[in-house]
Amino acid sequence: MTGASFGFARTLAGYHREVTTTPAAASGHAIRTLQQRKLQLIRQHRAEQQRLVRELQAGLAQIDQLMAEAADGSLALPCLVSPATSPGTAVYHSKDQPCGWVWIHGLDAFEECPEHDALQRHLTRCTACDWKTAATTYAHNNAQGS
Numbered sequence: 834m835t836g837a838s839f840g841f842a843r844t845l846a847g848y849h850r851e852v853t854t855t856p857a858a859a860s861g862h863a864i865r866t867l868q869q870r871k872l873q874l875i876r877q878h879r880a881e882q883q884r885l886v887r888e889l890q891a892g893l894a895q896i897d898q899l900m901a902e903a904a905d906g907s908l909a910l911p912c913l914v915s916p917a918t919s920p921g922t923a924v925y926h927s928k929d930q931p932c933g934w935v936w937i938h939g940l941d942a943f944e945e946c947p948e949h950d951a952l953q954r955h956l957t958r959c960t961a962c963d964w965k966t967a968a969t970t971y972a973h974n975n976a977q978g979s
């Protein structure tokens with residue numbers, strides 16, 4: 834390549850750059866790149882936030898589960914027993930989450946006692962009552978009181 838043609842090519846390249854990469858085009862490209870970077874940061878932040886929220890929810894759910902288990906094992910859940918039942922053959926019901934049997938007979942038909950006392954009477958848990966929810970409710974009410 835001669836010096837003249839090299840100079841010409843350089844001139845052409847400069848012209849080409851000037852045409853395709855005007856200051857406005859260059860700044861437009863820079864702005865689009867920065868906007869994309871901004872969107873990327875927002876997306877990353879949102880994904881991280883969602884991950885943290887999921888992590889928090891999982892941690893809280895696990896603690897709720899442990900609280901319910903502790904309440905369930907405390908033998909302190911409020912129960913309903915029927916004074917008419919004979920020991921060994923009857924069940925006790927949850928006061929907080931009773932089954933339909935309790936609703937049919939009405940709360941007045943039952944005595945309230947902690948689960949420990951119901952077990953002392955050789956009664957067994959009613960399988961129709963929602964003990965899981967009752968334990969969760971009891972755990973939350975107890976936690977607020979202490």
Ligand SMILES: [Zn+2]
Binds near residue numbers: 927931932959
């Ligand atoms: Zn029941």
